[in-house]
Amino acid sequence: xxxxxxxxxxxxxxxxxxxxxxxxxxxxxxxxxxxxxxxxxxxxxxxxxxxxxxxxxxxxxxxxxxxxxxxxxxxxxxxxxxxxxxxxxxxxxxxxxxxxxxxxxxxxxxxxxxxxxxxxxxxxxxxxxxxxxxxxxxxxxxxxxxxxxx
Numbered sequence: 001x002x003x004x005x006x007x008x009x010x011x012x013x014x015x016x017x018x019x020x021x022x023x024x025x026x027x028x029x030x031x032x033x034x035x036x037x038x039x040x041x042x043x044x045x046x047x048x049x050x051x052x053x054x055x056x057x058x059x060x061x062x063x064x065x066x067x068x069x070x071x072x073x074x075x076x077x078x079x080x081x082x083x084x085x086x087x088x089x090x091x092x093x094x095x096x097x098x099x100x101x102x103x104x105x106x107x108x109x110x111x112x113x114x115x116x117x118x119x120x121x122x123x124x125x126x127x128x129x130x131x132x133x134x135x136x137x138x139x140x141x142x143x144x145x146x147x148x149x150x
Contacts, residue, residue: 009088024125025149026072033119034070037108042069050083072150079127080146084135092132 010101024030034042040078046068047053047060053067056078066111069075069087078086081128091109094102109123110116 003079021146023149024122026075026126027150029122030075030126033075033109033122034075037110037119038105039070040064041066041108044068044070046070047078050060050077079148080143082135084138084143085133087123087129088127088130091120092130093120 009108031043040130043065046065047056048068050067053060067078069078075087076084079088088103090103090105092103093106094100106116106120109119126148128147129142131142133142
């Protein structure tokens with residue numbers, strides 16, 4: 001229980017420090033995490049676009065590559081539109097899901113649970129309106145809450 005309390009305190013401080021230092025941005029906060037934790041599979045050598053990945057999914061997976069996400073505009077595709085919430089669903093820790101199952105990419109956010117939670121907090125601060133809904137289900141208000149500042 002004490003570890004959970006300490007982790008919650010650290011997470012709260014991290015979010016507060018991020019907010020105090022200005023809003024979380026792609027350039028200041030997300031790019032460095034992405035380059036370290038995600039670019040190996042979702043960098044410039046990945047499938048150039050979502051539809052290219054889907055068309056030859058087995059080929060890309062065999063190479064250990066996913067969809068390209070190493071630019072701001074690529075991440076927006078998986079955050080706000082058209083694949084609304086995809087980034088959030090895959091990075092989420094599952095604590096707010098009915099089944100409590102983390103997203104399939106959550107484990108890649110860090111080597112330890114503490115690092116994963118720190119990096120998740122930064123992504124959540126960047127996204128703003130963290131929402132796991134897909135495009136047909138999201139409301140205009142929920143979509144407007146997504147900030148994803150460059």
